[in-house]
Amino acid sequence: MTTERPWLAQYPAGVPAEIDVDEFPSIPAVLEQSIRQYGDRPAFTNMGKSLTYSEIDQLSRQFAAYLLGELKLKKGDRVAIMMPNCLQYPIATFGVLRAGLTVVNVNPMYTPRELKHQMVDSGASVILVLDNFAKTVQDVVADTPVRQVITTGLGDMLGFPKGAIVNFVLRNVKKMVPDYDIPSAVRFRDTLTLGRLHELPEISITHDDIAFLQYTGGTTGVAKGAMLTHRNLVANMQQAAAWVGSAVTPGKEVIVTALPLYHIFALTANGLVFMKFGAKNILITNPRDMPAFVKELKKEPFTAITGVNTLFNGLLNTPGFDQIDFSSLHTTLGGGMAVQRAVAERWKQVTGVTLIEAYGLTETSPAACINPMDLAEYNGAIGLPVPSTDACVKGEDGRQLAGGEVGELCIKGPQVMKGYWNRPEDTAASIDADGWLHTGDMAKMDEQGFFYIVDRKKDMILVSGFNVYPNEIEDVIAMMPGVLEVAAVGVPDDKSGEAVKLVIVKKDPGLTADQVKAHARANLTGYKQPKHVEFRDELPKTNVGKILRRELRDPGPA
Known part of the structure; x- marks a missing residue:
């Protein structure tokens, strides 16, 4: 770690300089603590149906037992999940992790070419896919290592009769489910039934085990799997939880999850950090339908929302958004792309809450810098490095530059990925000998330790x-x-x-x-x-x- 950390003097009261990475050995260990503390509290809600922490516990155990007992997967095997935000996502993700396996998140909008690359590269042996996207899987599955396809309808976890109606409408009225034929596919609900027949063995999961293969282009064009270990994710959970902790009341939070959970920002910030706080996660399946999204937001007061600039801008320009009850809202976190000043100022004007900008990468699990949660107004900065994190600006020659000088932003901390899956050259090109991750973003740091993105080095x-x-x-x-x-x-x-x-x-x-x-x-x-x-x-x-x-x-x- 570098000795000079001017940002520490700007830390809000109660935020520690360092976090305890060793408090939890794995993501399931954090989940299990939440299940003990918040068992009866709703954990995830979608289309009006809620599952409690206890129900998530039971269902994810059944899925884990199916993967190990029926499919005989071995520790470290990869399971791909290809779906938008719905109740099946947290059940499956926590199930895969509890089985000691690795989640490969897949964008459901991928074309056959893109899906095939990711399945072959990751070596995934199982894929869980929503019916709407199963035709894409059908087109390429024979040319991949996938040996078991699991399919599910959007309504499958919504209960009767609602689930049956949702599935019928999607297939027959909205025509959103292209015909597909995968003879050996198993239904997700059947995997849960089969899982009940097996005891879930005690699985030893350590910090070094890979939790997610999270695909990203890094600094070049071919999608590469960032190896995010349990240590990386637990560290980032601890860092973000310490940062937002003063604003949060454990067991009382309701967070809106409109960004897809297959994207690293929502996965960590909403799916994991707020799970640690016993929050209720409201899953928005299709945030592009802004009128329906606003209608959903009117149903119950929410305390936190994350998003990208375009999402906030879209909401602000949707009729009825300004009539929502924002009295409970205390946290709005923006990341994934630059937040525009005009959007941030209008958000504050309409909701009364400052839009806090954060910065991260897939390779940093993702949070690296966040602005103070008590920030009064949008400031144009990406914030301060989070606890246990070092950041610096380096010149072309690799030297650390002084404050105010523009160079490449570099990050070091326990949340930095293990490397790229099966790509040692790419790993060596992005993480230097001293452990600094080179982000490819051009930045500067002011005398207080706030960082500002100036431009992108890469052509992304x-x-x-x-x-x-x-x-x-x-x-x-x-x-x-x-x-x-x-x-x-x-x-x-x-x-x-x-x-x-x-x-x-x-x-x-x-x-x-x-x-x-x-x-x-x-x-x-x-x-x-x-x-x-x-x-x-x-x-x-x-x-x-x-x-x-x-x-x-x-x-x-x-």
Whole structure:
């Protein structure tokens, strides 16, 4: 650890400089404490149905027993979970972890190409998928190591008759479940029944065991699995809990979870930290349906909400949001992408609560810096390093720079990942010999120890808080016979923060923007698809032929 930590003087009262990483050996140990303390309290609520901590205990044990007893999985095996926020998610995730296995979170919107890469790379032997996305699994499962597919309908945990109605409407009225045929698939509810037939053995889970393989592009285009150990997640839970603790009343919190739990921000902040506080997590399955989201928020007073800038902006621009009862709300945490000043100021005006900006990465489990919870007004900073965390700004030569100088933000602490799954070279490129994680973000630190992001070193595009890597987009578009050269860049976008813009040199003069967008739709998840396509005669390049993406970032025609 470095000796100078100017940020400690700015810590709010009661926040320790260090946390006890050894208090809990694993995530299940934290869960089990919450079950003992808050057994009868609702833990997760979705579509009006709640499960208590005791019910989560029982159901996750059944799922764990199924994985070990029926499927005979061995410690460290990978189980993929491909679903939006619904009650099955926490049951399955805690079940996998309690069985001593590793969760591989999968974005349910993935195309077959993206899913296949992740399944092959992770070596996942089981995948749990919502019916709506099972067709994608069907398309690639034969070419992956997956040997058991588990399927479930969105209504399956909602009880009768509600669950049956939800499933019927999704399949037959809204036509949101494409037909699929996976003959060997098992239903999620049946796995719970089968799990009851097996005793869940005592599993020794240690700090070094991998809890999650959380896929991210890191600083290059191919999605890589960040190995997040139980120590990493327990540490970040302890760090975030110590930070927000003064604002929280254990056993009384109600947190709105609109960001997907498969994303590291909601997974840790909502799913784990607030679980430690015995909170009730309100799971929003489709936050893009803003009118329905606002209707849900009117149902009961909530105390905390996390989100990305685009989510807060969307809520502020939805009729009826300003009529919600905000009297219980004390915490609004923004991360995943830069919070815009205009949005933060309007949020404070409408809700009376300061929008606190935080900063983190998949590789840091994710929280690295958070602003003080008692911050009176939005300040434009990403905050102070959380307890047991060091941060510094390094120059190109690897030297630590003085306050006020701009360089690459580097992080060191117990929440920094073990490395990238099966990619030692990538790990060595991102974590240096002294243990500093190089974030690829350009930053500066003021004399008080607050950090500010200035720009991104890498060419990553941030769409609604999701990382989009130009290399991946370019590889997909370059597959088109009519494309000679392509560059992908991010351009400012009012709705999503940034949008993908393609600049293409044609090989086929007849190539159209519509054809390019159709090809992208077939091969890329929604948020990775280009919003702008521009054709040019040539692309700007360096003297060694490297495309100069920064010269292409002017907003282009739609």
